[in-house]
Amino acid sequence: MSDDGFVILPELLPADQLAAVREHADTLLRDVPWSNNDFDGRRTRRVYSLLSRLGPFEPLLTHPSVHGPVAAAIGEVYQFGMLFLSAVDPGQGAQPLHFDAGVYPLPRDVEAETNVIWALDDFTPTNGATLVAPGSHLWPAGRRPQPSELVPVVMPAGSAVVYSGRLWHAAGENRSAATRRALICEHVLPWLRPADNHGLATGVEALRALSPQLRRLAGIAPASTYLGTIAGRDPEEWLSRPPATPSFRSGMDRPSGQTRRGD
Ligand SMILES: O=C(O)CCC(=O)C(=O)O
Incomplete structure (x- = not known):
């Protein structure tokens, strides 16, 4: 995590748990329209502010395997930032590159945010797996990734990637025929205003x-x-x-x- 700015934790969820999580995701996503802006994705469905309807998501939000690297990066005391479900549908182009902590006017060398993306489907190079620029969490302000510096976070469903809020990344293009679902959990320092008004x-x-x-x-x-x-x-x-x-x-x-x- 400290060199690359992200770590993949493979296959944390047993099959029955993953099935329950996916079923809940589909229930929440049912009838949700595509987002209405280029950042969230005009072929992407998103559900925000999940705390009142967690159901089988709860153990993912508190999973010790992800909280270890989060605490190592930002300290033992932190709070959720944005919590959302993202369904990248076929035909969705790549998201604009960004780093999540960019919403805070802090120096680049402050780790204020460390986040987790849970793969609810296999993340592949063609179905919208998150693209990351390894090591970019250490880049100075103003440096942006070139396309050749991006790699897809390929991981089986039930895995999670923990990544620095300073890491340049984006949801990839979904050129497949199936939806790519993810549960995204941000964690920010306790004195920052979280993106979600929990x-x-x-x-x-x-x-x-x-x-x-x-x-x-x-x-x-x-x-x-x-x-x-x-x-x-x-x-x-x-x-x-x-x-x-x-x-x-x-x-x-x-x-x-x-x-x-x-x-
Ligand atoms: O869905 C993904 O792979 C990443 C989404 C993301 O980075 C965001 O919306 O801020």
């Missing part, structure tokens, strides 16, 4: 139903004593009781002497 998109009742680990990854846990609290308190406390109780009206509950700047 709280609003998921809703309080669905957040309550998630596991504590998923709520942490959804960014519900505070990122520090100040960031992400409700009236100075852990949102877990807020979720577990009515928000209008006196303890919430009474406000801050900080360690004594701590200031906003931490000095």
Whole structure:
């Protein structure tokens, strides 16, 4: 991962689990129209904000095999960025090249984001396998990949690729006759604004139903004593009781002497 900027983790899902994941993907994708812009893909169907309808996707979002390399790259504390299902249909051309952390105005040498693409179908050179430019996570700002620097991430269904948010990549062209489905899970540093608005998109009742680990990854846990609290308190406390109780009206509950700047 550190040299190439990505690592392929082959065949993490047993056949029955993969079948359940694919069935759920098809249920979510049913009747979803093609995207209406060139980046998402005019022959690609996407479903975003998945936390309220995870079903069999849940073990993929928390899979220890992917969280090892993610934590090694950005540290132990992080949150989900965008979570989406992508179905690249036949006839879809290659996506514009990009690096995911490009949405943040940070220096190129900061690893702010590390992401995972789960292959729900075999990823082949002809069906839209993600194209990556190995080592491009270390390139300076402004350098863009030439076509000869791109390689397809070929992997069997049930595999995952973990890659740096600084890695130049794109979904490839689908020249095959079948759809290429993927579950894409972004992870960003806890003090960055995630691309998905998880709280609003998921809703309080669905957040309550998630596991504590998923709520942490959804960014519900505070990122520090100040960031992400409700009236100075852990949102877990807020979720577990009515928000209008006196303890919430009474406000801050900080360690004594701590200031906003931490000095
Ligand atoms: O679907 C893929 O292979 C990659 C998609 C992607 O990079 C994106 O939409 O940001």
